[in-house]
Amino acid sequence: MQILFQRFLQIALFRAGPQDLPAGNRPPVVAVLAALLAYMLSGLGVQAVGPALAQFGVDLLVTALFLYGGLQFQKRTARFAQAFAALMGSSAVINLAAVPVWLGMNDQISAAGSLFLLLLLGWSMAVCAHVFRHTFELSAAAAAVVAVCYLVTSMAVSSALPFNGVSTGEAPAAVQYGEEFH
Numbered sequence: 144m145q146i147l148f149q150r151f152l153q154i155a156l157f158r159a160g161p162q163d164l165p166a167g168n169r170p171p172v173v174a175v176l177a178a179l180l181a182y183m184l185s186g187l188g189v190q191a192v193g194p195a196l197a198q199f200g201v202d203l204l205v206t207a208l209f210l211y212g213g214l215q216f217q218k219r220t221a222r223f224a225q226a227f228a229a230l231m232g233s234s235a236v237i238n239l240a241a242v243p244v245w246l247g248m249n250d251q252i253s254a255a256g257s258l259f260l261l262l263l264l265g266w267s268m269a270v271c272a273h274v275f276r277h278t279f280e281l282s283a284a285a286a287a288v289v290a291v292c293y294l295v296t297s298m299a300v301s302s303a304l305p306f307n308g309v310s311t312g313e314a315p316a317a318v319q320y321g322e323e324f325h
Contacts, residue, residue: 151232
């Protein structure tokens, strides 16, 4: 299992791709559990547990449908488990990086905290593009476009849901997504 977590970190640091994860059902299950734990840790004090779990479930579903839809279009669905595990596992890494900002937040995020979350969002998008590039065999530019489309789709779905606010006050969707992988 330690090797699996090392691979998630390597993917988040652009040193490995989804194809470097072992095949099978275990990596996606471990990745989803790690992403859930990191998501909940990064949301402590920001969002109530019920809405946070619902939000995680929606994010999980959007990620799975977006990825599977693209793979279905390319007739490469055999890549789903590794690509999904790569997205969820790297999400856990990025969410863990956000924990200090969220835990240090009272009612508002400082300017430095906002900048850090913006950098995390950029990192998250770059990792998505990295995974999409390997998964769909795209150029870096095309993978970046797919990552932006994925983020916009995820944010649109999330913002349309009744539980997308945070318990300490309403935060813009971009701030909420700064702490999670997409």
